[in-house]
Amino acid sequence: MTRSTPLISLIFLGAFALGCAQARAITPSEVNAPEWEVNLATGYGFLENPLAGKQDAETYFLPSFSYYGKRFFVSNLTVGYSLLENEHVYLDLVARPNDDGLFFQLDKTDAFSNGLITNWLTQFQAADPADVERKVSIVGGPSVTLVSKWVDVSFSWFHDLSNVHHGSETHLSFDKQYPLFGGAVGFGVGAIQKDVDLVNYYYQLTKVEADIFYNHLLQKYPAADATDTYARLHFSYPLGKRLELRLAARYNDYDEAGRNLDFIENPHTFSWFAGLQYSFGSRR
Secondary structure: OEEOOOHHHHHHHHHHHOOOOOOOOOOHHHOOOOEEEEEEEEEEEEEOOOEOOOOEEEEEEEEEEEEEOOOEEEEOOEEEEEEEEOOOEEEEEEEEEOHHHHHHHOOOOOHHHHHHHHHHHHHOOOOOHHHOOOOOOEEEEEEEEEOOOOOEEEEEEEEEOOOOOOOEEEEEEEEEEEEEOOEEEEEEEEEEEEOHHHHHHHHOOOHHHHHHHHHHHHHHOOOOOEEEEEEEEEEEEEOOOOEEEEEEEEEEEOOOOOOOOOOEOOOEEEEEEEEEEEEEEOOO
């Protein structure tokens, strides 16, 4: 099942499916003054939600934006501060929403207040993970990228800054963009290790939700770290000074370790976008 999405979900879909999840599009050393850019893409975008009972997202419009000052930068839902930058390496402090929490926000319902309490009082059973809601956490920490001719290697460590789950996640990615047919093609592959505190919060039932089944569920789905992997590909072709063709796709593989599998409907998801993008800003 699919649904249209609010603005924050549109930005998340754009960053997630279009391969814009990197903290930077350019380095601050490439600009001499604060610069900004707004991109408005129209076409068709689809994000497959891995959570059981949660709706997928579709859209015909994707906004994105970026700002790069001397040190401070913003790229969609990511904000950062540059500590070091040169042509071979840059080191940043970065903060951004956690992706797992955003997936829960794509399908907000009042099932917790209506459905779960009814289950507890009348059926005396564990809550259905499809009805469970979780908060979005803000994670942040250091991010370092090594730049080379053929591939850029990024390593980041982010901890929960919002006291939602007190967990952390570690990112490793290999990304690059190359000229092709008068346009540009980019790729990215990476892995995200999520510690047991983060995984427990988003993918295990609490004692209140599981009731008398809590210990049984922990034995069936023991707590553990999880390592998710992904691959993404995008292509852009200029049709004018401000207009370009945009094609992008992303494949995700969600590790089943440490997760209550009733939370995961599909551990292998595919998201994509095809359309036209209009851009304007200080560099245009």
